[in-house]
Amino acid sequence: MYEFIAFYVFAISTTILFLITVMSKNVLYAMTSLAAGMVMISGFFFLLGADFLGVVQLIVYVGAVMALYAFAMMFFDATKDIKEKHQNPALVFLLGGLMALIMVVMFSAPIIGDNIDALYPVGGAKDLVLAAYGSDIIAGNTHDVGHILFTKYLVPFEVAALMLLVAMIAGIILAGKKMDYSLTECEASDEELDAEVLKKGDA
Amino acid sequence: MLEIGVNHYLVLSGILFSIGFVGVLRRKNLLMLFFATEVMLNAVNIAFAAIGHGYNDLSGQMFAFFVIAVAASEVAVGLGLLILLYKKYGSLDLDVISSMKG
Numbered sequence: 068m069y070e071f072i073a074f075y076v077f078a079i080s081t082t083i084l085f086l087i088t089v090m091s092k093n094v095l096y097a098m099t100s101l102a103a104g105m106v107m108i109s110g111f112f113f114l115l116g117a118d119f120l121g122v123v124q125l126i127v128y129v130g131a132v133m134a135l136y137a138f139a140m141m142f143f144d145a146t147k148d149i150k151e152k153h154q155n156p157a158l159v160f161l162l163g164g165l166m167a168l169i170m171v172v173m174f175s176a177p178i179i180g181d182n183i184d185a186l187y188p189v190g191g192a193k194d195l196v197l198a199a200y201g202s203d204i205i206a207g208n209t210h211d212v213g214h215i216l217f218t219k220y221l222v223p224f225e226v227a228a229l230m231l232l233v234a235m236i237a238g239i240i241l242a243g244k245k246m247d248y249s250l251t252e253c254e255a256s257d258e259e260l261d262a263e264v265l266k267k268g269d270a
Numbered sequence: 271m272l273e274i275g276v277n278h279y280l281v282l283s284g285i286l287f288s289i290g291f292v293g294v295l296r297r298k299n300l301l302m303l304f305f306a307t308e309v310m311l312n313a314v315n316i317a318f319a320a321i322g323h324g325y326n327d328l329s330g331q332m333f334a335f336f337v338i339a340v341a342a343s344e345v346a347v348g349l350g351l352l353i354l355l356y357k358k359y360g361s362l363d364l365d366v367i368s369s370m371k372g
Binding site: 068070071074078081082085086088089094097098101104105108111112114115116117119120123124127128131132135136139140142143149150151152153156159160162163164166167170171173187188189211212215216220223227230231233234235237238239240241242 | 272273274278279281282284285286287288289290291292293295296297298299301302304305306308309312315316319320322323326327328329331332334335336338339340341342343344345346347349350351352353354356362363365
Protein backbone atom coordinates (compact mmCIF):
# COMPACT_ATOMS: atom_id res chain seq x y z
CA MET A 68 0.00 0.00 0.00
CA TYR A 69 2.80 2.36 0.97
CA GLU A 70 4.69 1.58 -2.23
CA PHE A 71 1.49 2.01 -4.25
CA ILE A 72 0.84 5.51 -2.93
CA ALA A 73 4.49 6.54 -3.24
CA PHE A 74 4.75 5.22 -6.79
CA TYR A 75 1.69 7.07 -8.02
CA VAL A 76 2.61 10.32 -6.26
CA PHE A 77 6.08 10.24 -7.81
CA ALA A 78 4.78 9.10 -11.19
CA ILE A 79 2.17 11.84 -11.51
CA SER A 80 4.51 14.56 -10.26
CA THR A 81 7.38 13.56 -12.57
CA THR A 82 5.07 13.38 -15.56
CA ILE A 83 3.61 16.81 -14.87
CA LEU A 84 6.99 18.38 -14.13
CA PHE A 85 8.61 16.97 -17.26
CA LEU A 86 5.64 18.08 -19.33
CA ILE A 87 6.25 21.59 -18.02
CA THR A 88 9.93 21.22 -18.96
CA VAL A 89 9.04 20.26 -22.50
CA MET A 90 6.20 22.73 -23.03
CA SER A 91 7.26 25.86 -21.14
CA LYS A 92 8.31 28.97 -23.05
CA ASN A 93 10.50 30.27 -20.25
CA VAL A 94 13.97 28.78 -19.75
CA LEU A 95 13.93 29.34 -16.00
CA TYR A 96 10.61 27.57 -15.55
CA ALA A 97 11.81 24.67 -17.69
CA MET A 98 15.04 24.31 -15.73
CA THR A 99 13.35 24.52 -12.35
CA SER A 100 10.75 21.93 -13.25
CA LEU A 101 13.47 19.67 -14.67
CA ALA A 102 15.40 19.85 -11.39
CA ALA A 103 12.25 19.12 -9.38
CA GLY A 104 11.41 16.20 -11.65
CA MET A 105 14.87 14.75 -11.09
CA VAL A 106 14.36 14.92 -7.33
CA MET A 107 11.15 12.96 -7.81
CA ILE A 108 12.98 10.41 -9.97
CA SER A 109 15.44 9.74 -7.17
CA GLY A 110 12.33 8.74 -5.19
CA PHE A 111 11.79 5.88 -7.65
CA PHE A 112 15.35 4.70 -7.08
CA PHE A 113 14.80 4.62 -3.32
CA LEU A 114 11.58 2.68 -3.88
CA LEU A 115 13.44 0.18 -6.04
CA GLY A 116 16.02 -0.47 -3.34
CA ALA A 117 18.79 1.31 -5.26
CA ASP A 118 19.71 3.66 -2.43
CA PHE A 119 23.15 4.55 -3.74
CA LEU A 120 21.79 5.31 -7.20
CA GLY A 121 19.17 7.59 -5.64
CA VAL A 122 21.82 9.50 -3.73
CA VAL A 123 24.00 9.78 -6.84
CA GLN A 124 20.98 11.04 -8.76
CA LEU A 125 20.43 13.74 -6.14
CA ILE A 126 24.08 14.79 -5.89
CA VAL A 127 25.19 14.51 -9.51
CA TYR A 128 22.02 15.38 -11.41
CA VAL A 129 20.18 17.78 -9.15
CA GLY A 130 23.35 19.14 -7.59
CA ALA A 131 26.00 19.26 -10.28
CA VAL A 132 24.28 19.09 -13.67
CA MET A 133 21.45 21.48 -12.86
CA ALA A 134 23.90 23.86 -11.20
CA LEU A 135 25.95 23.74 -14.40
CA TYR A 136 22.84 24.62 -16.41
CA ALA A 137 22.00 27.43 -14.02
CA PHE A 138 25.56 28.69 -14.31
CA ALA A 139 25.50 28.54 -18.09
CA MET A 140 22.25 30.45 -18.07
CA MET A 141 24.22 33.53 -17.01
CA PHE A 142 25.61 33.61 -20.54
CA PHE A 143 22.21 33.47 -22.19
CA ASP A 144 19.32 35.82 -21.75
CA ALA A 145 17.06 33.74 -19.54
CA THR A 146 14.42 36.28 -18.65
CA LYS A 147 12.72 36.78 -21.98
CA ASP A 148 10.41 34.15 -23.39
CA ILE A 149 11.63 31.93 -26.16
CA LYS A 150 9.92 32.41 -29.47
CA GLU A 151 9.83 29.23 -31.48
CA LYS A 152 8.43 28.75 -34.93
CA HIS A 153 6.58 25.49 -35.06
CA GLN A 154 6.04 24.24 -38.55
CA ASN A 155 3.95 21.14 -37.90
CA PRO A 156 2.94 20.70 -34.27
CA ALA A 157 0.26 18.12 -35.03
CA LEU A 158 2.79 15.79 -36.64
CA VAL A 159 5.09 16.06 -33.61
CA PHE A 160 2.34 15.10 -31.20
CA LEU A 161 1.22 12.29 -33.51
CA LEU A 162 4.75 10.86 -33.60
CA GLY A 163 5.16 11.26 -29.86
CA GLY A 164 1.82 9.61 -29.14
CA LEU A 165 2.64 6.73 -31.49
CA MET A 166 5.98 6.27 -29.77
CA ALA A 167 4.33 6.28 -26.34
CA LEU A 168 1.84 3.67 -27.55
CA ILE A 169 4.56 1.44 -29.03
CA MET A 170 6.72 1.65 -25.91
CA VAL A 171 3.82 0.94 -23.56
CA VAL A 172 2.81 -2.10 -25.63
CA MET A 173 6.43 -3.25 -25.79
CA PHE A 174 7.08 -2.84 -22.10
CA SER A 175 3.79 -4.22 -20.86
CA ALA A 176 4.12 -7.35 -23.01
CA PRO A 177 5.05 -10.41 -20.93
CA ILE A 178 8.75 -10.52 -20.29
CA ILE A 179 10.34 -13.30 -22.32
CA GLY A 180 13.44 -13.85 -20.25
CA ASP A 181 11.82 -15.52 -17.26
CA ASN A 182 14.65 -18.03 -17.07
CA ILE A 183 17.43 -15.42 -16.92
CA ASP A 184 19.58 -15.77 -13.81
CA ALA A 185 20.97 -12.74 -12.04
CA LEU A 186 24.58 -12.19 -13.05
CA TYR A 187 25.47 -10.06 -10.04
CA PRO A 188 22.74 -10.76 -7.50
CA VAL A 189 21.69 -8.22 -4.91
CA GLY A 190 23.25 -8.99 -1.54
CA GLY A 191 26.43 -10.46 -3.03
CA ALA A 192 28.65 -8.42 -0.71
CA LYS A 193 27.07 -9.88 2.40
CA ASP A 194 29.75 -12.56 2.83
CA LEU A 195 32.52 -9.99 2.53
CA VAL A 196 30.95 -7.73 5.11
CA LEU A 197 30.38 -10.72 7.36
CA ALA A 198 34.06 -11.69 7.11
CA ALA A 199 35.26 -8.13 7.71
CA TYR A 200 32.99 -6.96 10.51
CA GLY A 201 31.74 -10.18 12.07
CA SER A 202 28.12 -9.33 11.36
CA ASP A 203 26.23 -8.41 8.22
CA ILE A 204 24.13 -5.79 9.94
CA ILE A 205 25.39 -2.91 7.82
CA ALA A 206 25.49 -4.77 4.49
CA GLY A 207 23.24 -2.70 2.28
CA ASN A 208 22.92 -1.51 -1.25
CA THR A 209 26.02 0.67 -0.98
CA HIS A 210 28.18 -2.33 -0.04
CA ASP A 211 26.82 -4.32 -2.97
CA VAL A 212 27.41 -1.46 -5.38
CA GLY A 213 30.94 -0.90 -4.13
CA HIS A 214 31.71 -4.60 -4.37
CA ILE A 215 30.49 -4.91 -7.97
CA LEU A 216 31.80 -1.53 -9.12
CA PHE A 217 35.36 -2.14 -7.95
CA THR A 218 35.60 -5.73 -9.15
CA LYS A 219 33.52 -6.54 -12.23
CA TYR A 220 33.08 -2.98 -13.49
CA LEU A 221 36.51 -1.60 -12.57
CA VAL A 222 37.67 -0.98 -16.15
CA PRO A 223 34.47 0.85 -17.23
CA PHE A 224 34.71 2.84 -14.00
CA GLU A 225 38.24 3.99 -14.82
CA VAL A 226 37.26 4.74 -18.41
CA ALA A 227 34.35 6.83 -17.12
CA ALA A 228 36.76 8.73 -14.88
CA LEU A 229 39.02 9.42 -17.87
CA MET A 230 36.03 10.49 -19.93
CA LEU A 231 34.96 12.95 -17.24
CA LEU A 232 38.50 14.38 -17.18
CA VAL A 233 38.45 14.82 -20.95
CA ALA A 234 35.01 16.45 -20.73
CA MET A 235 36.24 18.84 -18.03
CA ILE A 236 39.24 19.92 -20.11
CA ALA A 237 37.02 20.28 -23.18
CA GLY A 238 34.59 22.44 -21.22
CA ILE A 239 37.40 24.68 -19.97
CA ILE A 240 38.90 25.06 -23.45
CA LEU A 241 35.54 25.72 -25.11
CA ALA A 242 34.03 28.13 -22.61
CA GLY A 243 37.07 29.55 -20.84
CA LYS A 244 38.45 31.67 -23.66
CA LYS A 245 37.71 35.39 -23.46
CA MET A 246 35.92 34.93 -20.19
CA ASP A 247 36.61 38.52 -19.08
CA TYR A 248 34.34 40.00 -21.79
CA SER A 249 30.63 40.40 -21.40
CA LEU A 250 28.81 38.37 -24.00
CA THR A 251 25.60 40.33 -23.94
CA GLU A 252 26.87 43.89 -23.78
CA CYS A 253 29.92 43.86 -26.03
CA GLU A 254 29.07 44.65 -29.64
CA ALA A 255 32.51 43.82 -31.00
CA SER A 256 32.89 40.95 -33.44
CA ASP A 257 35.10 37.93 -32.83
CA GLU A 258 38.01 39.40 -34.77
CA GLU A 259 38.00 42.60 -32.75
CA LEU A 260 37.89 40.62 -29.54
CA ASP A 261 40.82 38.51 -30.74
CA ALA A 262 42.81 41.66 -31.54
CA GLU A 263 41.96 43.03 -28.10
CA VAL A 264 43.15 39.85 -26.40
CA LEU A 265 46.39 39.89 -28.39
CA LYS A 266 47.01 43.54 -27.45
CA LYS A 267 46.45 42.72 -23.81
CA GLY A 268 48.93 39.84 -24.07
CA ASP A 269 51.62 42.17 -25.44
CA ALA A 270 51.18 44.78 -22.75
CA MET B 271 -3.63 -3.48 -8.73
CA LEU B 272 -2.18 -2.41 -5.40
CA GLU B 273 0.96 -4.39 -6.18
CA ILE B 274 3.56 -2.25 -7.98
CA GLY B 275 5.57 -4.48 -10.32
CA VAL B 276 8.30 -4.02 -12.89
CA ASN B 277 5.74 -3.33 -15.59
CA HIS B 278 4.44 -0.26 -13.79
CA TYR B 279 7.92 1.22 -13.78
CA LEU B 280 8.51 0.27 -17.40
CA VAL B 281 5.26 1.86 -18.56
CA LEU B 282 6.12 5.03 -16.63
CA SER B 283 9.59 5.02 -18.16
CA GLY B 284 8.07 4.67 -21.63
CA ILE B 285 5.75 7.60 -21.00
CA LEU B 286 8.58 9.81 -19.71
CA PHE B 287 10.77 8.83 -22.67
CA SER B 288 7.97 9.81 -25.03
CA ILE B 289 7.65 13.18 -23.30
CA GLY B 290 11.36 13.73 -23.89
CA PHE B 291 10.97 12.57 -27.49
CA VAL B 292 8.18 15.08 -28.12
CA GLY B 293 10.45 17.73 -26.62
CA VAL B 294 13.32 16.81 -28.95
CA LEU B 295 11.03 16.98 -31.97
CA ARG B 296 9.22 20.13 -30.92
CA ARG B 297 11.88 22.40 -29.49
CA LYS B 298 13.76 24.88 -31.63
CA ASN B 299 15.96 26.29 -28.87
CA LEU B 300 19.19 24.36 -28.26
CA LEU B 301 19.09 24.73 -24.48
CA MET B 302 15.56 23.34 -24.41
CA LEU B 303 16.73 20.45 -26.60
CA PHE B 304 19.32 19.66 -23.94
CA PHE B 305 16.60 19.62 -21.28
CA ALA B 306 14.57 17.21 -23.39
CA THR B 307 17.52 14.83 -23.75
CA GLU B 308 17.99 14.92 -19.97
CA VAL B 309 14.36 13.84 -19.60
CA MET B 310 14.98 10.91 -21.96
CA LEU B 311 18.14 9.85 -20.09
CA ASN B 312 16.29 9.89 -16.77
CA ALA B 313 13.48 7.77 -18.21
CA VAL B 314 16.00 5.17 -19.33
CA ASN B 315 17.63 5.21 -15.90
CA ILE B 316 14.30 4.35 -14.28
CA ALA B 317 13.91 1.42 -16.69
CA PHE B 318 17.42 0.15 -15.88
CA ALA B 319 16.86 0.32 -12.13
CA ALA B 320 13.42 -1.31 -12.39
CA ILE B 321 14.63 -4.23 -14.53
CA GLY B 322 17.59 -4.74 -12.22
CA HIS B 323 15.16 -4.82 -9.31
CA GLY B 324 12.92 -7.28 -11.17
CA TYR B 325 15.76 -9.75 -11.77
CA ASN B 326 17.34 -9.08 -8.39
CA ASP B 327 20.46 -8.07 -10.30
CA LEU B 328 22.85 -5.16 -9.77
CA SER B 329 23.86 -4.75 -13.43
CA GLY B 330 20.91 -2.46 -14.07
CA GLN B 331 22.06 -0.03 -11.39
CA MET B 332 25.60 -0.16 -12.76
CA PHE B 333 24.43 0.81 -16.23
CA ALA B 334 22.40 3.63 -14.72
CA PHE B 335 25.60 4.89 -13.04
CA PHE B 336 27.43 4.93 -16.33
CA VAL B 337 24.51 6.66 -18.00
CA ILE B 338 24.75 9.38 -15.34
CA ALA B 339 28.51 9.69 -15.94
CA VAL B 340 27.97 10.02 -19.70
CA ALA B 341 25.21 12.59 -19.13
CA ALA B 342 27.45 14.67 -16.87
CA SER B 343 30.27 14.82 -19.43
CA GLU B 344 27.78 15.48 -22.23
CA VAL B 345 26.50 18.50 -20.33
CA ALA B 346 30.02 19.82 -19.70
CA VAL B 347 31.03 19.67 -23.36
CA GLY B 348 27.60 20.63 -24.69
CA LEU B 349 27.33 23.77 -22.60
CA GLY B 350 30.77 24.85 -23.76
CA LEU B 351 29.62 24.47 -27.35
CA LEU B 352 26.38 26.33 -26.59
CA ILE B 353 28.34 29.28 -25.19
CA LEU B 354 30.50 29.36 -28.32
CA LEU B 355 27.40 29.25 -30.54
CA TYR B 356 25.78 32.04 -28.55
CA LYS B 357 28.92 34.15 -28.93
CA LYS B 358 28.94 33.57 -32.67
CA TYR B 359 25.24 33.99 -33.55
CA GLY B 360 23.76 35.81 -30.56
CA SER B 361 20.97 33.29 -30.39
CA LEU B 362 20.39 29.62 -29.69
CA ASP B 363 17.48 29.23 -32.09
CA LEU B 364 18.01 26.42 -34.56
CA ASP B 365 16.41 28.42 -37.38
CA VAL B 366 18.99 31.19 -36.87
CA ILE B 367 21.95 28.86 -36.43
CA SER B 368 21.28 26.50 -39.30
CA SER B 369 23.64 27.11 -42.21
CA MET B 370 22.33 24.49 -44.62
CA LYS B 371 19.45 25.23 -46.96
CA GLY B 372 16.41 23.01 -47.08
